[in-house]
Amino acid sequence: MGKSILITGGVRSGKSREAERMTLALGQPAIYIATAEAHDDEMADRIARHQARRGPEWHTIGAPLDLAGALRDSDGTAPRLVDCLTLWLTNLMLSGRDWEAETRRLTALLPELRAPVVFVTNEVGAGIVPENKLARDFRDAAGLVNQQIAAACDELWFCVAGHPMKVK
Amino acid sequence: MGKSILITGGVRSGKSREAERMTLALGQPAIYIATAEAHDDEMADRIARHQARRGPEWHTIGAPLDLAGALRDSDGTAPRLVDCLTLWLTNLMLSGRDWEAETRRLTALLPELRAPVVFVTNEVGAGIVPENKLARDFRDAAGLVNQQIAAACDELWFCVAGHPMKVK
Amino acid sequence: MGKSILITGGVRSGKSREAERMTLALGQPAIYIATAEAHDDEMADRIARHQARRGPEWHTIGAPLDLAGALRDSDGTAPRLVDCLTLWLTNLMLSGRDWEAETRRLTALLPELRAPVVFVTNEVGAGIVPENKLARDFRDAAGLVNQQIAAACDELWFCVAGHPMKVK
Numbered sequence: 001m002g003k004s005i006l007i008t009g010g011v012r013s014g015k016s017r018e019a020e021r022m023t024l025a026l027g028q029p030a031i032y033i034a035t036a037e038a039h040d041d042e043m044a045d046r047i048a049r050h051q052a053r054r055g056p057e058w059h060t061i062g063a064p065l066d067l068a069g070a071l072r073d074s075d076g077t078a079p080r081l082v083d084c085l086t087l088w089l090t091n092l093m094l095s096g097r098d099w100e101a102e103t104r105r106l107t108a109l110l111p112e113l114r115a116p117v118v119f120v121t122n123e124v125g126a127g128i129v130p131e132n133k134l135a136r137d138f139r140d141a142a143g144l145v146n147q148q149i150a151a152a153c154d155e156l157w158f159c160v161a162g163h164p165m166k167v168k
Numbered sequence: 169m170g171k172s173i174l175i176t177g178g179v180r181s182g183k184s185r186e187a188e189r190m191t192l193a194l195g196q197p198a199i200y201i202a203t204a205e206a207h208d209d210e211m212a213d214r215i216a217r218h219q220a221r222r223g224p225e226w227h228t229i230g231a232p233l234d235l236a237g238a239l240r241d242s243d244g245t246a247p248r249l250v251d252c253l254t255l256w257l258t259n260l261m262l263s264g265r266d267w268e269a270e271t272r273r274l275t276a277l278l279p280e281l282r283a284p285v286v287f288v289t290n291e292v293g294a295g296i297v298p299e300n301k302l303a304r305d306f307r308d309a310a311g312l313v314n315q316q317i318a319a320a321c322d323e324l325w326f327c328v329a330g331h332p333m334k335v336k
Numbered sequence: 337m338g339k340s341i342l343i344t345g346g347v348r349s350g351k352s353r354e355a356e357r358m359t360l361a362l363g364q365p366a367i368y369i370a371t372a373e374a375h376d377d378e379m380a381d382r383i384a385r386h387q388a389r390r391g392p393e394w395h396t397i398g399a400p401l402d403l404a405g406a407l408r409d410s411d412g413t414a415p416r417l418v419d420c421l422t423l424w425l426t427n428l429m430l431s432g433r434d435w436e437a438e439t440r441r442l443t444a445l446l447p448e449l450r451a452p453v454v455f456v457t458n459e460v461g462a463g464i465v466p467e468n469k470l471a472r473d474f475r476d477a478a479g480l481v482n483q484q485i486a487a488a489c490d491e492l493w494f495c496v497a498g499h500p501m502k503v504k
Binding site for chain 3: 009010011012013014042123124125126127128130135138139160161162163165
Binding site: 174 | 345346347348350378462464466471474475496
């Protein structure tokens with residue numbers, strides 16, 4: 001079974017850069033599984049900045065919804081980086097999919113994968129309770145996804161100001 | 169003096185589950201001191217989900233306001249779990265009580281307790297500054313309560329994605 | 337080169353108190369470099385509370401914008417405490433300065449300083465994505481400033497409920 005790692009942290013805590021470093025340390029070239037879709041200019045900018053930082057040692061795949069399928073289909077020897085679970089959850093919710101079932105599909109798949117996978121996710125639950133119910137439901141769901149993927153992964157890291165702390 | 173533990177973390181970080189595990193490890197049966205009141209359907213749902221997860225090894229007491237009194241009255245040999253301090257603070261503020269005095273009562277009581285107690289609380293201060301003053305005042309108060317209870321407790325744990333990190 | 341330390345955490349996590357303790361442990365008297373400006377009564381209250389807690393072992397300097405200049409001009413043998421980077425960034429943005437250039441000036445200066453410096457900053461990126469773009473841009477900028485100063489500092493600490501965890 002390939003090693004599995006979850007990296008979490010607040011926005012701009014250095015999660016993606018750390019995840020790229022860890023993935024390339026597991027093998028090169030590596031596969032970048034992007035869950036982001038460029039719905040607006042701000043998101044398109046953010047995707048372009050992330051891509052510009054990555055070099056030719058990366059092959060990129062888009063997987064906004066069927067993440068388990070993308071991990072199964074890309075399984076071989078190259079390590080995969082999934083960036084990020086929070087956007088994947090957003091995409092599932094916006095398209096009316098069953099995110100709990102998709103999360104179970106993902107955790108069930110992990111022990112069967114041969115190549116390593118590094119997941120990036122976000123901490124969204126350490127602020128004040130949001131006033132709108134959709135935001136409250138989203139942060140509940142994001143926390144549950146993080147817990148379930150973390151339980152299924154071999155390692156869990158928490159990024160603070162660009163530096164990873166090992167949690168498990 | 170009974171051991172005292174504070175467990176903090178963002179929403180859905182696995183705090184309550186970890187606190188239940190730690191409390192039962194200190195002795196069974198255990199006493200669950202609930203600070204929640206079902207003001208609306210969303211909160212009633214959340215309470216019901218939490219109760220459904222707990223088994224018959226728990227005896228439940230409600231203490232929305234007089235937490236020090238509930239801890240003193242239930243003191244014996246059974247460990248207590250207080251879930252959670254953030255809702256207790258909310259209840260004190262909504263009913264116009266002096267939360268600073270109540271927090272001092274609580275920290276003064278801790279060294280006198282014979283049976284162990286595990287407190288659950290929330291991190292609410294790691295997001296952007298809220299626009300409304302009430303929310304800013306609340307997160308200031310919540311942070312101060314957390315600091316004071318943490319200082320009075322033997323152990324402090326911080327939960328990330330379902331996994332506890334020992335802080336002290 | 338003087339030792340450099342960055343202390344981060346959520347609001348009311350005990351960052352300032354811990355930073356004061358660490359600074360005074362590096363030498364006394366110490367220099368307090370305040371980035372806060374009293375724009376409104378709430379902020380004036382907060383500044384007054386912080387000042388009241390500090391004793392006569394502190395000499396205070398105000399540096400709302402030119403932080404690199406204040407560090408260079410105060411460099412000698414006394415340790416400095418900068419409280420805090422998040423307000424400094426806010427001041428730079430509100431006055432239309434180039435915060436990225438000012439951050440580079442600061443990280444370039446650090447290796448040249450003889451006396452130690454302790455920086456306090458805030459975690460603002462672990463809540464739900466804010467609805468307004470200015471708040472999103474601010475938390476992105478705050479995260480980047482934290483990463484860059486953390487990379488340039490010898491030590492990085494993360495405060496939880498009044499207790500510091502060493503990150504690097």
